[in-house]
Amino acid sequence: MPTPDQLKQLRSLPQVEEMLRQPALAAMTAALPRTLVVDQTRAQIDELRGRVLAGDEVDLSCEAVATSVVSRLRRLCSPSLRRAVNASGVIVHTNLGRSVLPEPAVQAVLDVARGYSTLEYDVHELRRGSRHDHYEALVCAVTGAEAAIAVNNNAAAVMMVLSEFAQGREVVVSRGELVEIGGSFRVPDIMRASGADMVEVGTTNKTHGFDYERAITERTALLMKVHPSNYRLTGFVEDVSVQGLRAIADAAGTARASGPVLVYEDLGSGALVDITAADLHEATVSDVLSSGADLVSFSCDKLLGGPQAGIIVGRREAIARLKKNPLARVLRLDKLSIAALEATLRLYLREDNVRRQIPTVRMLDADEVEVTARAERLKQRLDAVLSPADGITAIEREVARAGGGALPMCDIPTTVVALDLKRGSALGCERYLSAENPVPIVARIRSERVLFDALTLLSDDELDEVAQGVRRYFAGLGSEEPR
Numbered sequence: 001m002p003t004p005d006q007l008k009q010l011r012s013l014p015q016v017e018e019m020l021r022q023p024a025l026a027a028m029t030a031a032l033p034r035t036l037v038v039d040q041t042r043a044q045i046d047e048l049r050g051r052v053l054a055g056d057e058v059d060l061s062c063e064a065v066a067t068s069v070v071s072r073l074r075r076l077c078s079p080s081l082r083r084a085v086n087a088s089g090v091i092v093h094t095n096l097g098r099s100v101l102p103e104p105a106v107q108a109v110l111d112v113a114r115g116y117s118t119l120e121y122d123v124h125e126l127r128r129g130s131r132h133d134h135y136e137a138l139v140c141a142v143t144g145a146e147a148a149i150a151v152n153n154n155a156a157a158v159m160m161v162l163s164e165f166a167q168g169r170e171v172v173v174s175r176g177e178l179v180e181i182g183g184s185f186r187v188p189d190i191m192r193a194s195g196a197d198m199v200e201v202g203t204t205n206k207t208h209g210f211d212y213e214r215a216i217t218e219r220t221a222l223l224m225k226v227h228p229s230n231y232r233l234t235g236f237v238e239d240v241s242v243q244g245l246r247a248i249a250d251a252a253g254t255a256r257a258s259g260p261v262l263v264y265e266d267l268g269s270g271a272l273v274d275i276t277a278a279d280l281h282e283a284t285v286s287d288v289l290s291s292g293a294d295l296v297s298f299s300c301d302k303l304l305g306g307p308q309a310g311i312i313v314g315r316r317e318a319i320a321r322l323k324k325n326p327l328a329r330v331l332r333l334d335k336l337s338i339a340a341l342e343a344t345l346r347l348y349l350r351e352d353n354v355r356r357q358i359p360t361v362r363m364l365d366a367d368e369v370e371v372t373a374r375a376e377r378l379k380q381r382l383d384a385v386l387s388p389a390d391g392i393t394a395i396e397r398e399v400a401r402a403g404g405g406a407l408p409m410c411d412i413p414t415t416v417v418a419l420d421l422k423r424g425s426a427l428g429c430e431r432y433l434s435a436e437n438p439v440p441i442v443a444r445i446r447s448e449r450v451l452f453d454a455l456t457l458l459s460d461d462e463l464d465e466v467a468q469g470v471r472r473y474f475a476g477l478g479s480e481e482p483r
């Protein structure tokens with residue numbers, strides 16, 4: 001029940017008609033459809049009603065409500081998904097769109113977006129072609145696989161493999177590999193959703209070959225390995241390699257009436273080449289295939305450095321079955337992603353292109369001297385816009401991350417510019433740069449200072465944007481008293 005005070009507040013909520021006469025909103029109805037302004041005004045009044053009932057302190061004056069409606073309308077009319085500056089030092093940042101596309105991929109996307117394209121048209125035969133043809137031969141050339149299919153993302157790839165090969169059958173997986181990645185991808189959940197029966201073996205830290213051997217029955221479809229991308233076990237740890245699983249599957253398969261047992265690895269970040277970053281030692285897709293996996297799936301926007309997609313590679317017959325699965329249609333890639341994927345994969349044909357042209361790989365493998373030089377240039381630009389009364393900057397060595405919930409734990413040495421504020425606050429500055437600056441800038445805070453990581457700043461234009469953002473923050477503080 002609302003309190004008497006709340007009832008009084010509810011009665012004083014402005015009416016829609018009354019609001020529309022406010023000069024600020026009347027101006028909006030001149031530029032935008034009236035129904036849009038009416039709807040947003042009503043939505044704002046509804047929101048205020050909810051907040052009054054929740055006991056919040058709210059300003060119900062017509063002017064204040066009009067200001068909120070105007071900012072609702074402005075938000076609706078301006079882009080929400082837009083470029084951001086990543087000064088966080090996290091290279092594959094899931095919240096910031098993971099990998100930055102290589103320039104040839106950007107060009108390919110623009111080209112295909114602007115006109116009609118050969119998406120499913122075979123130009124030699126003058127008839128219908130397949131969208132898989134644009135990338136499949138490239139994936140095979142780079143990984144040594146017999147065949148490949150790309151879908152929406154790696155989660156979709158896992159779902160499709162389990163659903164095609166293990167629906168109503170059993171999948172044996174180690175308890176040490178029942179991971180959760182990024183909050184919404186959990187191995188047991190995807191297993192259930194695909195209709196496969198999960199058979200857990202081993203313990204959290206140790207799983208042996210005999211654990212898998214004992215678990216195999218006539219209903220076993222797959223022995224599955226999952227890359228523990230975002231955590232690391234140390235100490236008394238043991239798992240069974242793909243090679244080990246291959247031997248177990250072969251031994252069991254020949255003795256079974258229900259035929260062979262397949263070996264499948266969800267490899268997660270999917271490195272296509274050796275990336276010799278700091279302490280990153282990832283098996284490549286071709287390593288896993290040559291160790292004997294029948295199927296391997298991986299993401300295209302993590303270590304591979306391409307667009308959001310997931311690829312499944314493996315034996316020709318197995319991939320042919322996947323292409324016929326109804327999920328192939330449900331989870332298929334659109335033309336823009338295929339354009340970006342094809343162009344990114346083509347860079348892998350030449351090793352020197354990979355490090356030069358794929359931003360994610362370049363950053364993982366960054367030259368420390370270059371990163372430090374970029375930090376020095378950022379410091380100069382910041383010092384040029386800051387007065388000593390605003391704050392002081394310092395160059396510091398730091399540790400960057402390959403990627404929050406997406407990549408193997410790995411520390412990458414980096415250089416940051418630390419801004420120690422004498423006016424305003426680190427939190428206020430961080431908020432301003434993210435929410436108010438024309439281009440959102442994402443930094444991090446450490447010990448009351450704002451850190452700008454030079455590793456993930458992509459160009460000198462971005463260094464200027466950071467400096468201008470910081471300048472605007474202090475200008476916005478006006479002549480407020482120093483702290």
Ligand SMILES: *Cc1c(COP(=O)(O)O)cnc(C)c1O
Binds near residue numbers: 153154185309
């Ligand atoms: C990242 C990851 C996934 C999910 O891949 P998306 O491309 O984000 O859908 C699945 N499994 C593993 C092991 C991963 O690392």
